[in-house]
Amino acid sequence: MDEEAPIAVPIWHSSSPSSPEISSLVSIPHPEGALKTPDGAVISTSEVEDAESLFPIDGKRSNVSDEGREPVGITMITGYLGAGKTTLVNYILKEQHGRRIAVILNEFGEELGIERAMINEGAQGSLVEEWVDLPNGCVCCSVKHSFVQAIEQLMERKDRFDYILLETTGLANPGPVASVLWVDDQLEASIRLDSVITVVDARNILRQLHEPREAGSVTEAYLQIAYADVVILNKMDQVKESSGPSTVEQIHREIKIINGLVNIVHTERCQVDLGDVLERKAYDIKHSAHLEALLAKPVDENVHDSAVKTISFKIKGPVDLGRVNDWLGNLLWEPSGNMEIYRMKGVLDIESSDEMHMLQAVRELFEVLPTREWREGDKRLNHIVVIGKNLRKDEMVETFSRCSVCPHQGDPAVDK
Numbered sequence: 001m002d003e004e005a006p007i008a009v010p011i012w013h014s015s016s017p018s019s020p021e022i023s024s025l026v027s028i029p030h031p032e033g034a035l036k037t038p039d040g041a042v043i044s045t046s047e048v049e050d051a052e053s054l055f056p057i058d059g060k061r062s063n064v065s066d067e068g069r070e071p072v073g074i075t076m077i078t079g080y081l082g083a084g085k086t087t088l089v090n091y092i093l094k095e096q097h098g099r100r101i102a103v104i105l106n107e108f109g110e111e112l113g114i115e116r117a118m119i120n121e122g123a124q125g126s127l128v129e130e131w132v133d134l135p136n137g138c139v140c141c142s143v144k145h146s147f148v149q150a151i152e153q154l155m156e157r158k159d160r161f162d163y164i165l166l167e168t169t170g171l172a173n174p175g176p177v178a179s180v181l182w183v184d185d186q187l188e189a190s191i192r193l194d195s196v197i198t199v200v201d202a203r204n205i206l207r208q209l210h211e212p213r214e215a216g217s218v219t220e221a222y223l224q225i226a227y228a229d230v231v232i233l234n235k236m237d238q239v240k241e242s243s244g245p246s247t248v249e250q251i252h253r254e255i256k257i258i259n260g261l262v263n264i265v266h267t268e269r270c271q272v273d274l275g276d277v278l279e280r281k282a283y284d285i286k287h288s289a290h291l292e293a294l295l296a297k298p299v300d301e302n303v304h305d306s307a308v309k310t311i312s313f314k315i316k317g318p319v320d321l322g323r324v325n326d327w328l329g330n331l332l333w334e335p336s337g338n339m340e341i342y343r344m345k346g347v348l349d350i351e352s353s354d355e356m357h358m359l360q361a362v363r364e365l366f367e368v369l370p371t372r373e374w375r376e377g378d379k380r381l382n383h384i385v386v387i388g389k390n391l392r393k394d395e396m397v398e399t400f401s402r403c404s405v406c407p408h409q410g411d412p413a414v415d416k
């Protein structure tokens with residue numbers, strides 16, 4: 001990958017007419033809390049200035065400060081080559097969503113002309129083209145710094161849009177980019193990661209998942225599903241024609257084994273309900289109902305041959321917050337053996353707190369924050385879902401149990 005040669009990445013603004021949706025955007029104050037980094041530093045919301053030096057992310061992140069304005073939501077669109085990412089972007093831009101949307105495309109040089117033409121064609125004349133220069137390469141590996149710069153440049157014109165779509169190249173691993181964007185949210189910068197949307201080609205996904213791979217490695221298809229909040233199962237017309245319901249069931253099953261928390265939406269030509277892709281608030285700590293609904297779904301763990309999968313466990317009894325933080329640090333920064341954790345979500349019963357706590361982790365970053373008061377009738381327990389590779393559930397349950405303040409209640413997996 002050539003990091004030197006610059007390419008121009010088009011940014012598009014869709015100027016849709018105003019609608020009540022714009023004025024109904026709600027400003028959500030950042031809750032008190034902290035974000036932990038792999039070097040053990042804890043960043044509170046008051047330490048924004050120091051944050052840049054704390055993050056060991058390739059290509060320094062930059063703090064895109066904002067003058068008290070609500071952070072702009074960013075939906076990250078990923079997916080295998082040809083799955084339908086551009087089709088989805090075009091569809092969103094054309095719909096009457098009532099938002100002005102800026103689009104960042106990250107593609108390799110020779111494909112750029114094609115991307116431009118396609119977007120122009122579908123935009124009904126409401127798009128304005130602007131350019132941000134990025135070094136040639138994929139945002140997930142070589143140009144993260146430039147990617148953040150592109151966001152900064154974009155934010156200089158933030159009065160011209162309300163929302164950002166980031167379409168990543170078909171080869172991208174969404175994890176590193178998602179963590180950069182998520183961190184910005186935690187620092188009350190001017191953007192917040194809303195959700196990761198993965199477009200999947202229904203006709204080809206099983207073959208992509210079963211492609212031979214080097215021992216111990218995982219393909220992009222797995223990673224893109226593992227990090228997704230929503231999977232758009234696109235090209236359903238082609239599946240209906242060629243295979244039938246059992247194929248669709250198998251696709252669902254395989255996606256859910258990889259990512260037991262993901263919502264799957266069926267589409268033809270990516271014609272989604274916009275609520276499925278915009279303003280999902282998948283990383284919003286105050287959006288606890290959404291998380292609780294996700295956690296209520298059973299996870300299929302009866303599979304042993306999937307390199308990437310989801311596991312889930314529940315443990316009763318309050319746990320000590322400090323010990324939980326240490327547990328997370330050990331798990332994410334020094335995982336034992338060949339374990340790799342991509343995403344974690346959960347609710348926690350923290351000792352001496354009347355509030356349910358929510359756990360979120362993206363790669364090596366995590367946060368545990370209060371979300372709402374426990375209510376009468378709630379099952380107070382710790383429920384954790386982990387998405388990753390070579391996961392060792394028994395070990396996780398055993399080590400988490402040591403966070404319990406009451407050893408008998410925290411016995412391993414009272415309720416798995």
Ligand SMILES: Nc1nc2c(ncn2[C@@H]2O[C@H](COP(=O)(O)OP(=O)(O)OP(=O)(O)O)[C@@H](O)[C@H]2O)c(=O)[nH]1
Pocket residue numbers: 079080081082083084085086087088169170199234235236237238267268269270
């Ligand atoms: N039959 C069918 N074709 C589709 C559907 N959605 C998209 N396509 C076509 O699939 C092709 C690839 O779609 P794109 O939107 O360019 O896919 P992409 O993921 O952006 O592709 P890359 O940028 O190359 O990774 C185009 O020819 C689309 O018209 C669908 O639901 N059904």
